[in-house]
Amino acid sequence: MNKMRFLAVPALAISAVALAGSPAMAAHDGTYSSTLGQLNGTTGTGTITLDVAGDQATVNLQVSGLAQTFMDAPYPHVQHIHGGAQGVCPTPANDANGDGIVNVAEGAPGYGDILTTLTTSGATTPAEGLNLALGGQGGTYSINRTITLDDATQKSLAAGTAVVVVHGLDPATAGVPAEVFSSPSELNPDLPLGATSPALCGTLVKAQMGAMPYGGADTGVAQETGSNAGMVALGGGLVLAVAAGGTFAVRRSSARA
Ligand SMILES: [Cu+2]
Known part of the structure; x- marks a missing residue:
């Protein structure tokens, strides 16, 4: 009897939270991600995941191997969510003035204006777009x-x-003469062209609900499949938690085998 009560109480609590916490899903709610492509001779890499619910987004941006130093200090990488245009990244063919660098003016017809600045702290408005102190620091x-x-x-x-x-x-890999790299940026003549031009770019793609790894289905754990089906209605976070548990169970049994 006591055991039954302990099991029932959390289940009810979870249901109450789920009902209270999800009045209506916004059209843009979900998980977005992108593996960023390289531009302008960049050899570094980057990935981003954005978990969005209403006007809140949890950002996980990972960048590595970009230019490391700038005037003997950590290189400031400003970074943004652009939008309102075609949703595409530029290619070398977009180098309209033929200087060897696809700058922001040449990329913006495809990817649009700055909508959100992905700062390391503080404000994330377009006004912070060229705030070097709030950009990523180093490579x-x-x-x-x-x-x-x-x-x-x-x-x-x-x-x-x-x-x-x-x-x-990175001036070492941009493939242009130093005088081109350090010529005035079209965004702010006090900054070098190379420092403001796009290094990595990727369109945010929303994960499809049907592609969610529900787990259980092919693990042969019949009881977990049943509980997964019940949990799906409660929301993506719980589904992922269940799926992760399923994966762990599979790995554990593989390790035993
Ligand atoms: Cu930008």
């Missing part, structure tokens, strides 16, 4: 924080046109 860094998305960013995510761009080229 390898990560950002893990929850931010508030403005209306324009939410709409761009829903439309599939949100694009993440990490700026700041």
Whole structure:
């Protein structure tokens, strides 16, 4: 009897939380991710995941191997969610003025204006777009924080046109003469062209609900499959937790075998 009560109470509590916490899912709610592509001779890499619920987004940005230093200090990489355009990253063919660098002016027709600045702390508005102090510092860094998305960013995510761009080229790999790299940026003449031009770029793609790893189905653990089916209705976070548990169980039995 006591055991039954202990099992029943948490189940009811979870149901209450689920009902209270999900009045209506916004069209853009979900998990977005991108493996960022390289531009302008960049040899570094980057990935981003965005877990979005309403106007809240948990950002996980991982960057490595970009230019490390700038004037004897950690290289500041400004980075943004752009949007409101075609949702595409530029290619070398977009180098309209033929200087050897696809700059922001040449990329923006495809990826749009700055909607959100992915700062390391503080404000995330477009106004912080060139705030070097709030950019990623050095060649390898990560950002893990929850931010508030403005209306324009939410709409761009829903439309599939949100694009993440990490700026700041490596003079050693950009493939242009020093005088071109350090010529005035079209965004701010006080900054070198190479420091503001796009290094990494990727369109944010929403994970499809049907592609969620529900687990259980092919693990042969019949009882867990049953509980998974019940948990699906409670929300993505719990589904992932269940799926992770399923994976762990499979690995554990494999290790035994
Ligand atoms: Cu940008």
